[in-house]
Amino acid sequence: MRNKILFICSLLLVLFFNAAAQQDSLKKIQVDSSKKGCSDVACHGNLLKQEVVHHPVERGECEKCHQSTGSLHPQANVKGFTLTKQIPALCYKCHDENNVQKHVHSPVQKGLCLECHNPHNSPESNLLVINPESKLCEKCHNLESAKKPVKHEPVVKGECIKCHDPHQSDNARLLNLASPALCLKCHKKQAEEIKLAYVHPPFRDNCLNCHAQHSSSEAKLLNLTPKNLCVYCHDDMKKRMENATVVHGALTDKKGCINCHSPHASAEKKFLVADVNHLCLSCHDRGYPVGTRRIRNIAQAIQNSKNPHAAIYKFSCIACHDPHTSESPDLLNKAFPSTTYTVVKKENFALCFECHKSEMLDKSNAALTSFRNGDVNLHYVHVNGDKGRSCVVCHDPHGTPNDHLIKDNTQFGSWTMPLNYKVIPNGGSCSPGCHAERKYERVAVINPKN
Numbered sequence: 001m002r003n004k005i006l007f008i009c010s011l012l013l014v015l016f017f018n019a020a021a022q023q024d025s026l027k028k029i030q031v032d033s034s035k036k037g038c039s040d041v042a043c044h045g046n047l048l049k050q051e052v053v054h055h056p057v058e059r060g061e062c063e064k065c066h067q068s069t070g071s072l073h074p075q076a077n078v079k080g081f082t083l084t085k086q087i088p089a090l091c092y093k094c095h096d097e098n099n100v101q102k103h104v105h106s107p108v109q110k111g112l113c114l115e116c117h118n119p120h121n122s123p124e125s126n127l128l129v130i131n132p133e134s135k136l137c138e139k140c141h142n143l144e145s146a147k148k149p150v151k152h153e154p155v156v157k158g159e160c161i162k163c164h165d166p167h168q169s170d171n172a173r174l175l176n177l178a179s180p181a182l183c184l185k186c187h188k189k190q191a192e193e194i195k196l197a198y199v200h201p202p203f204r205d206n207c208l209n210c211h212a213q214h215s216s217s218e219a220k221l222l223n224l225t226p227k228n229l230c231v232y233c234h235d236d237m238k239k240r241m242e243n244a245t246v247v248h249g250a251l252t253d254k255k256g257c258i259n260c261h262s263p264h265a266s267a268e269k270k271f272l273v274a275d276v277n278h279l280c281l282s283c284h285d286r287g288y289p290v291g292t293r294r295i296r297n298i299a300q301a302i303q304n305s306k307n308p309h310a311a312i313y314k315f316s317c318i319a320c321h322d323p324h325t326s327e328s329p330d331l332l333n334k335a336f337p338s339t340t341y342t343v344v345k346k347e348n349f350a351l352c353f354e355c356h357k358s359e360m361l362d363k364s365n366a367a368l369t370s371f372r373n374g375d376v377n378l379h380y381v382h383v384n385g386d387k388g389r390s391c392v393v394c395h396d397p398h399g400t401p402n403d404h405l406i407k408d409n410t411q412f413g414s415w416t417m418p419l420n421y422k423v424i425p426n427g428g429s430c431s432p433g434c435h436a437e438r439k440y441e442r443v444a445v446i447n448p449k450n
């Protein structure tokens with residue numbers, strides 16, 4: 001038994017030394033031959049033939065990566081060489097480690113460099129196994145997110161690495177840069193927009209708040225239709241639109257909010273696409289049918305005015321109108337009668353009295369209005385009691401061809417009644433359908449309170 005063991009041990013020793021000696025001599029032969037001619041045309045010459053040849057291969061430094069197993073080479077069905085190191089350690093002998101940043105691409109993490117690179121040569125740059133713009137990434141990725149009908153051009157072109165690093169990144173999803181910097185690299189117009197005075201917070205924050213990166217069912221790669229997109233975040237506006245009596249037609253057409261707001265940024269506050277007056281008049285330069293009535297052309301009214309209402313050019317349309325929704329007709333932002341006759345309380349004219357003195361309606365305060373005859377306050381005469389007239393019986397709050405915003409005509413039911421207003425020295429005159437020609441003159445000033 002003991003002898004048997006000794007015998008086996010010495011046999012093993014002999015075998016071991018023999019093998020070591022043989023390996024040594026073979027290694028030498030192998031190294032020498034590699035220096036002369038592994039890449040000889042007759043042998044591995046094809047390794048030098050491609051467009052791009054890996055630098056150590058070009059220099060014939062096969063042994064930097066391959067070492068002999070000890071078997072004679074070449075020999076059918078015998079593996080004559082192993083790699084000097086496992087991949088990726090082999091590559092990291094000469095290249096910086098590319099698996100150290102916060103996010104490492106799974107095949108890089110696993111050392112599968114050869115899924116993408118040929119170690120010797122390639123017709124493609126960077127020794128890639130396939131052209132990166134055709135199917136390199138598709139080898140492993142079948143992106144659901146790139147299949148929707150509206151596709152992002154660089155994705156269609158397969159330019160994945162314009163946005164992703166193939167190895168590693170400190171940004172999530174292996175992005176070269178985080179959005180929005182990533183997107184602004186190619187989108188110069190938006191790169192200018194982000195410098196404007198008023199920038200929409202989600203635009204500054206991340207383009208993906210609204211856009212899809214690869215493809216979308218909506219135009220402009222939007223995540224939602226423009227109609228649903230804005231109210232997804234501005235849900236208070238959604239509630240207002242659902243509950244309000246009047247919703248502005250500009251909000252409910254196809255473009256919706258972006259009729260008036262830039263989704264990105266603007267030189268105007270609230271990201272308006274133009275200053276308020278120009279914005280409103282860009283549509284209200286024509287009439288619009290609404291139900292049975294026809295909304296008149298406001299731009300024309302202003303253009304034909306002798307003196308447009310200072311409220312418009314000193315303030316703007318939104319001094320009186322809510323651009324979105326309202327509880328009252330005409331989208332007015334404060335109380336104002338919607339009918340020709342009304343119960344006169346000052347609160348019912350809150351819209352005008354935001355800027356004008358409500359005392360102009362006081363019987364005893366004739367001095368506070370120029371619409372007076374002697375000491376009779378003609379504003380009070382027309383606008384008092386349970387059946388007073390609305391201001392717009394005589395005035396158009398936008399503009400008219402006459403002084404003092406007095407209309408040419410006023411509407412009584414279906415009767416378009418002319419006012420024939422004229423300015424006379426220290427007063428005025430009119431001969432409307434409702435009474436004979438009257439005139440008023442501001443003579444003595446007569447305010448008992450003063």
Ligand code: HEC
Pocket residue numbers: 038039044047054056057060061062063064065066083087119120
């Ligand atoms: C930068 C390292 C590197 C250098 C330098 C290198 N090789 Fe390779 N070689 C590899 C790797 C990696 C493999 C693949 C090994 C595997 O698949 O396990 C390989 C495989 C091979 C194979 C097997 C067949 C094949 O193509 O996959 C041969 C033959 C070969 N190399 C020959 C050479 C010769 C000859 C040289 C010198 C002219 C050389 N190699 C230089 C890394 C290298």
Ligand code: HEC
Pocket residue numbers: 088091092095098105107108111112113114115116117126128132161166167
């Ligand atoms: C998913 C495919 C993929 C894998 C896996 C991959 N690479 Fe790359 N590699 C690329 C692409 C694509 C480029 C070209 C990048 C470019 O043009 O910006 C590249 C470029 C390179 C370059 C040259 C440019 C540079 O970044 O220095 C080296 C070196 C490199 N890879 C090494 C490696 C090593 C080492 C591994 C394994 C640890 C590896 N790669 C794994 C796709 C891959």
Ligand code: HEC
Pocket residue numbers: 052054055056064065087090091092093094095113114117119125126127
């Ligand atoms: C013995 C050193 C050495 C080893 C090992 C090595 N490389 Fe290289 N590799 C180089 C040198 C040198 C260059 C050329 C200089 C440069 O561009 O950095 C290069 C270039 C590259 C390039 C760019 C090719 C181009 O288009 O110019 C890639 C990709 C690359 N190596 C991948 C690998 C991979 C993958 C491995 C591991 C399988 C590896 N290398 C192992 C030395 C090495």
Ligand code: HEC
Pocket residue numbers: 103105106107112115116132136137138139140141160161164165166172173174
């Ligand atoms: C060898 C297979 C393979 C190839 C080739 C490959 N990938 Fe990947 N990639 C994976 C695996 C596996 C994951 C991890 C699982 C997943 O998220 O799908 C991954 C994940 C990713 C991720 C998500 C990372 C994250 O943090 O969620 C991105 C982005 C990516 N790959 C981009 C690319 C790009 C760009 C290319 C082409 C240059 C490419 N991949 C080629 C296998 C591959």
Ligand code: HEC
Pocket residue numbers: 137138141143144145146152154155158159160161162163164173175179208213214
């Ligand atoms: C224009 C830039 C851009 C291009 C080009 C691009 N991606 Fe992306 N990709 C992104 C962004 C941004 C994200 C991150 C989305 C997120 O954070 O939700 C992403 C996410 C991913 C993801 C993870 C989430 C998902 O959508 O499945 C993978 C995988 C991916 N990209 C692979 C690719 C591949 C493969 C290509 C080429 C066919 C490609 N990408 C082209 C910008 C791009």
Ligand code: HEC
Pocket residue numbers: 150152153154159162163179182183184185186187207208211212213219220221
């Ligand atoms: C590599 C360059 C590049 C990068 C990076 C890039 N894009 Fe694009 N993008 C394009 C090109 C090219 C087009 C098509 C031409 C155009 O409309 O400008 C396009 C088109 C678009 C469109 C308009 C689509 C249409 O139907 O009109 C949107 C929206 C868009 N990109 C958003 C983004 C977002 C968001 C990002 C960042 C996640 C981004 N892009 C990153 C190149 C790029």
Ligand code: HEC
Pocket residue numbers: 180183184187190200202203204206207208209210211220222226229258263264
């Ligand atoms: C709040 C949502 C939102 C955000 C955030 C956003 N966009 Fe947009 N983007 C839109 C809408 C809505 C449109 C469509 C505008 C139109 O049709 O007039 C659009 C259109 C575009 C277009 C096409 C422009 C054209 O003239 O056709 C590009 C490119 C674009 N966005 C890039 C970006 C970039 C880059 C970012 C990030 C810096 C970004 N977007 C962030 C909502 C957004």
Ligand code: HEC
Pocket residue numbers: 200201202209210229230231232233234257258261262263270271
């Ligand atoms: C991803 C969420 C998001 C989306 C989508 C979004 N917004 Fe915003 N928006 C914000 C945030 C956050 C603010 C700043 C906080 C605030 O004022 O409510 C803001 C502010 C605004 C403001 C200025 C509000 C103020 O009081 O100063 C306007 C106007 C605006 N957004 C319009 C839009 C329009 C139009 C769209 C659709 C194109 C849109 N938003 C889509 C998040 C969003």
Ligand code: HEC
Pocket residue numbers: 230231234237248250251256257258259260261269270272276318323324
């Ligand atoms: C007809 C033009 C127009 C349309 C359409 C429009 N807005 Fe506005 N929006 C404005 C104006 C004008 C302002 C007020 C700016 C100011 O106060 O200086 C404004 C202000 C805002 C504000 C600031 C807070 C507030 O209520 O005043 C938000 C938020 C807003 N809009 C969101 C939206 C959303 C969401 C939509 C689509 C549902 C939309 N807007 C459609 C013209 C419009």
Ligand code: HEC
Pocket residue numbers: 246247248249250259260276279280281282283284288289290295317318321322323329330331
């Ligand atoms: C994109 C075109 C567009 C813009 C810009 C626009 N409007 Fe309008 N507006 C309409 C349309 C269409 C209607 C008629 C449909 C409706 O409102 O029901 C209308 C109706 C109105 C009405 C009457 C509402 C009613 O039903 O009595 C007022 C008042 C009004 N707009 C004021 C404004 C003001 C103020 C602005 C600027 C902040 C503005 N509009 C900007 C398209 C626009």
Ligand code: HEC
Pocket residue numbers: 277280281284294295296297298309311312316317318319320321330332336392396397398
């Ligand atoms: C001083 C307050 C005030 C200002 C400022 C003002 N409006 Fe008006 N607007 C009204 C009142 C009151 C009505 C309802 C009575 C009427 O139709 O005259 C009205 C009605 C309208 C109507 C509906 C007209 C119709 O025929 O039904 C539109 C459209 C309109 N305004 C647009 C504008 C636009 C556009 C601006 C800015 C250029 C503007 N308004 C500025 C007070 C104002």
Ligand code: HEC
Pocket residue numbers: 307309310311314315319320336351352353354355356391392395397403404405
């Ligand atoms: C945002 C402020 C503002 C609002 C609201 C406002 N106005 Fe004015 N209005 C002015 C200014 C400013 C003037 C010019 C200075 C002055 O005469 O007081 C003016 C002048 C007038 C004039 C005198 C024109 C003249 O030549 O004598 C009339 C009439 C008038 N407004 C009617 C109205 C009516 C009716 C309303 C309510 C529908 C109204 N205003 C609401 C600011 C406003």
Ligand code: HEC
Pocket residue numbers: 349352353356360368369370371372379382383389390391392393394395404406427428
């Ligand atoms: C019966 C026609 C009529 C009605 C109704 C009327 N006004 Fe006047 N208003 C005038 C006339 C005429 C003037 C011009 C007085 C002058 O300067 O000669 C005037 C002038 C004004 C002025 C300029 C300052 C002043 O008091 O002289 C304002 C402001 C004004 N009106 C606002 C209103 C408001 C607000 C209402 C509704 C509460 C209203 N008006 C109702 C006819 C009317």
